[in-house]
Amino acid sequence: MLLEVKDLRAVVRPEEDEGEAKEIIKGLSLSLDRGEVHAIMGPNGSGKSTLSHVLAGKPGYEVTSGEALFDGEDLLGLEPEERAAKGLFLAMQYPVEIPGVPYMQFLKVALNSQRKLRGEDELSTPDFMRLVREKAQALGISMDMLKRPVNVGFSGGEKKRMEVLQMAVLEPKLCVLDEIDSGLDIDALKVVADGVNALRGPERGFLVITHYQRLLNYIEPDHVHIMANGRIIRSGGPELAHELEREGYAAFVEDAA
């Protein structure tokens, strides 16, 4: 199993002097294997983005019980960079700007840091350039784009397309896509979805987190989970997304309550 989450509970760690920790993930279990695409759908505040943050190791959360195994290894004890090096990639809902750092440099530092953490040799500059050129071309990204500082002044669509480029270059085992459709018009959405689909393969898993069924028309999942109030309340095949689209979240959430 590529990812196995068992009865996970997590809280948001409160700021100093700010009351109690608030539980967001309330006993969530999920199994995802290589080659599979799982979608997690849920209303706002259901905890689906938090799940992606906890998996990637974002500071500010605390796992109070349960476990998450990645490729059979404990994931939760690792630093975010170690998780990345082991092959976990979180495509962010809001990719962050890093002024003054050219995208190319960022990609190179990221790739070589991961290789170093895995005990592999760093990639030489010419080899790296060749790799990036090839991947960028496939996604229709110009080399000029890669000379610009990371995400500074990029449109929403450009940011997301660059997240897909990162995936193509870093070649993770599991891609967690956190609302990759947010802020995209239909054309940009198609481009991003095509990029993701091109990365699908028997060795790679995807966890697609989304609010809307629309994305799943383009990235077709094998399994759909509905999340509410910190846990998965129903799982099924692709047809579940359509059912949800017809009936709305309310029906499901009430059923579960």
Added chain:
Amino acid sequence: MADQETIQQVEELKKYKYGFETEIETEKAPKGLNEDIIRFISARKNEPEWMLEWRLEAYRLWKQMEEPHHWANVEYEPIDYQDLYYYAAPKQQKKPKSLDEIDPRILETYEKLGIPLKEQMVLAGVEGAPKVAVDAVFDSVSVATTFREELEKAGVIFCPISEAIQKYPDLVRKYLGSVVPQGDNFFAALNSAVFTDGSFVYVPKGVRCPMELSTYFRINEKKTGQFERTLIIVDEGGYVSYLEGCTAPMRDEHQLHAAVVELIAEKDAEIKYSTVQNWYPGDEEGRGGVYNFVTKRADCRGDNSKVSWTQVETGSAITWKYPSCLLRGDNSVGEFYSIAISNNAQQVDSGTKMVHLGRNTKSRIISKGISAGKSQNTYRGLVSVHRKAHGARNFTQCDSLLIGEKCGAHTVPYIQAKTPHAKVEHEATTSKIAEDQLFYLRARGIPEEEAVALIVNGFVREVIQKLPMEFMAETQKLIGISLEGSVG
């Protein structure tokens, strides 16, 4: 056991990377400062009478002055000037003819300092090595000067200032103290009285210096104040690019470094002066670090002259430094590009003075301050436009980056305009490294400290690009090193 070892290794790493000292027998003057010590220094260096008189005059001025610690945003215990040594020289029978004759331990020291490989190739005389002349100052006396001949062919003089005093007394007498007079300020007066060595550069009319000039300064003797004196003159239409880099070994006691640098640009001349300053910053509480109280000033004396200061300040417990430009010639240009990084208990009060005297003079100030730990980082800058400076223009941009909760960033601009025909602009920003920036990079496999270094290098990119090529990569690394331990 293994754990203990790991802990020890980590502790070692935390220590200043250049904290070592070489043992070379030195010859010292007795502790303390009085006219006899100055006579001793002057005699040691076989100086002419006028030089001794000049020093004594500075000393008399200094005695009447007060240490200026009331206005700068720095705090330190008063310095006991009678408890310092003012002269130390490596023992030498005669001057070395080539690098082979240099004490291998000195060369080893430079090795440890990470003098760029290119320059080591130069030192080793490798065929086809880039041309970088290295005038190495070890403690107070220059011990190696390379490429002298090639420079001489071009007519450029590049030598220790003590030698210039002997060989080119007319030039030295004409220019020494003409930009920073003996009584300019407390530390400049002290330097004028006791300076032991430094560099001298003269570029004659119409000559572009054929290579970058580079000097490494280093403090290497217990309780030895280091008082370099640098004098660079570029005559009409000439050009020189001068690099100065320094790092110092670990110390228990505070070390005073009070250098004076004077630059003179005649008509149509251009000087580019770059510094990478990495003196020992002290331990996490600032104990034992270097006091860097430096006076650097350029005189754009001739029309259309240009001086560009670029500095990367990462070291020292306290930095007090304002590389300045007197824009006297019409259309003259002064530039100041600065990166000042403070971590732990470091204190930085640095900036520039741009004094517009001539018509259509231009100045440009780009300052990037980074504060981490519980350090205090102040930009202090003066833009002064005088009555006759019609058409003067200044642009100032001060950006501060804060890392953590306990540090401080301060911007203190002074703007004086005495003519209505001038344009002065000042922009300032303060920002913090955001948690989500750090997480974004870490989620891509970049460990936290490298992530900080990457963000900071992005922040200072504009200034890094002003450095000579061979300093860029080294400086980017240095920035990472200076911010180690600033997060987490």
